[in-house]
Amino acid sequence: MESHAGIFHTLPLGERVQKKLENLIDKYMSQLGASKVSLSSISSQALWQQTNRLEGYGQELFRFTDRKDVPYILAPTHEEEITTLVAKTIKSYRSLPLRLYQIGRKYRDEIRPRHGVLRSREFVMKDLYTFDYSLQSALKTYEEARCAYNRLFDELKLPYLVAEASSGDIGGDLSHEYHLPSPIGEDIVISCTECSYVANEELASARPIPPQDHYSTESNNAQAQVWRGISKDRKTLVNVWYPASFSDRDINTHALKSVLPGLDSSLENAIPLWQSALNSSSQRPRLLNIIDYRLGQHFATSLKNESSQFPMFPTQTPVELSQLDAQYITSSTSGEPFNTIHIHDGDHCPRCTSGKLRTQKAIELGHTFHLGTKYSDALDARVQVPSTMIEDGQVISTKSDNITSVSMQMGCHGIGVSRIIGAVANHLADERGLNWPRAIAPFEVVVIPGRNMEDDATTVSRSLTEASGIFAPIDLALDDRSESFPWKLKDADLVGYPVIVVLGRKWTSDRLCEVQCRRLDHTEFVPVDQLREHINKLLSQL
Incomplete structure (x- = not known):
């Protein structure tokens, strides 16, 4: 029952549902060898500053100060706290691997709570944190955690999808999301009709179709158009050139952020802000041209060599192209032809030759992350390891000829307890009630x-x-x-x-x-x- 906007009380039957789900999670965490802990909901802002997440997390953090004006937050997640705890207690590789989890309340200052407990300001979550002394061991732990998740969702008998995902603000370079397809879902999941390829919208790609390279400078206004954006520091104007058969609504800002992570995708009109930055900044302004592969190489060459034929920026902008640091991008960071357009139903699968892609709305139920050493480096969570056990690429600090100190390899694996309850209720309900x-x-x-x-x-x-x-x-x-x-x-x-x-x-x-x-x-x-x-x-x- 909702008590305030985005805040809910749990009644007796709902409490039984939640406890059963928690017991189910406990069963699979036990099979994984994880020990249960209970961390405080209050965390230090100073601790979050050490990992550079205090400002980066945004306005969704609940912040407050005590009577001595010491700043705290209501934790939406516990990477900083658990890393600090382990750093104080674990000193040798013999104590690893270590797997600790909790089920507790988390907090997020949602600007617009919606869909009941699916997007609320207070929610119940299971978070598992893993610690290993080597990358090889950490990746093994990651796969074991994923297998435990699969067994848990199998027991719930849900038609879930496991999608390759971006790590976002959490960090790391390996991540998977567990989704339940739903028309009220806020995420988009892309899957192949023929093979096992599944990815979320941020990470998904489609196999490019060779373009018909017929664009020319004489016909570019009819065949291509431009979407404009700006970086968060207002110093880079972004021109995205794409076929006129699409519209601005089709632009995939996730793809653009792969080459400009600081893109501010929330603005409808970036030009006034860029013009203001032109007048106030002493640095040479930057113009980034991103060219969709469908326009072909001839268009890209013409844009670069005959730029006066194209609307690089509005005519009222008081700057010449020669005054700008102009760059042209035609391929992604992985070297693939750059696709600026959202994936649509029927696009070609990047993994197999016969499959077509299907897009579905979905509700995220769980998320696994391999964090690497992002938090252990920042919070000095290290263990001593014999030098002969060190792997290439590990961050090391030699203590003696035989013993070396290394940053712990970490993983984070979350399950939205209250979110699963809301998602299952919505998914299985019919005109007569819940199911x-x-x-x-x-x-x-x-x-x-x-x-x-x-x-x-x-x-x-x-x-x-x-x-x-x-x-x-x-x-x-x-x-x-x-x-x-x-x-x-x-x-x-x-x-x-x-x-x-x-x-x-x-x-x-x-x-x-x-x-x-x-x-x-x-x-x-x-x-x-x-x-x-x-x-x-x-x-x-x-």
């Missing part, structure tokens, strides 16, 4: 008795909740409230119990229980002595 999967349903089964059948319902419930042979007790609720029989049936659908057992007319006449499972579109009358086996068969499919 929880067995693994996190508040109760697996509800027993609803007709009038004057309360004693019989108690007997049936006990037969299902007591251990019997190969069957474990069933997690069951008996609806013995004084509400009407039709009201209880409707409420059971709203709550979303996986299986509903009804004691109605067939019970009175033939001692048969009506077993309903909405997700499987199943209704059957079952005698009591077969009830447990029948219910377990249904639950195994949920």
Whole structure:
């Protein structure tokens, strides 16, 4: 229940769903050999300054000061705190690998909370932090964590996608996202129809189609147009040249940031800011021309050699092209032809020759990062290792002829607990109510008795909740409230119990229980002595 904008209370049934999900996470973290900790929700701003994240994280940080004016934040994540903790306690490689996780509340000052717990200001998250002494060991840990995530989402029986992803503000150079396709999702996931290629919008690419190189300076206004942007420091104007068959809405700013990380993509009109910077800056202004591969090499050559034929910037701009540091980019940082356009359905897969790409809206449920030494370098988290165990490329500090100090290799692996609850609720709900999967349903089964059948319902419930042979007790609720029989049936659908057992007319006449499972579109009358086996068969499919 929402108490304030983007802030929610959890009621009894929701608390049971959350605890079941947390227990499920605990099971798979235990299989991974991870130990559970509980870190404070309050973190030091000074600590975040050491990793250069205090300002870079943006305005979503909840900041405050205590009575002594010491600045703190409500933590949205705990890389700094866990690294500092481990740096104080772990000194030798023999204590590694180390895997620590927590499940707790995080905070994010959302400018516009939306979609309930999917985008809230306070949320519950599981974060696992891993520490290894070598890159090889860290990458092994990363794959083990990914396998644990796969098993967890498999048990939830969700149609999840695992996408190659950008690390963003967290850091590192290896990252994967776990997504649930949904029409209300805020992320875009691209997948191939033929092979296993899946990537998020920031990292996805399409196989270029050789362009028809027919653009010329005489026809460029009809065949090409320009989108303009500016860097955050206002010193670089960006011209993106692309085919006129597309529009500005098709420009992929994620691709542009691969060559200009400081691009400010939030502005609709960059020219006034750049003009202002021209007048106030003593440095030579920069003009960056990015050319979409579809325009062909002839267009790129003409743009560079016959620039006067093109609208490099508005005519009222008081500067000549010769006064600028003009640069021309036709390929990505990896050397591929530069694609400035968002990927569309039907584009060619970059991994296989026959597959076509499909774009889907999705909700991010989890994210894994290999962080490397970004935080351990900044916070001096190091261990002593025999020199013979050092790998090429490791940051080292020699202590003696035989012992060397190295920065720990780190990983971070998050799961949005409250986000999974909201995403699953939305994904499986229908016109009659919620529809929880067995693994996190508040109760697996509800027993609803007709009038004057309360004693019989108690007997049936006990037969299902007591251990019997190969069957474990069933997690069951008996609806013995004084509400009407039709009201209880409707409420059971709203709550979303996986299986509903009804004691109605067939019970009175033939001692048969009506077993309903909405997700499987199943209704059957079952005698009591077969009830447990029948219910377990249904639950195994949920």
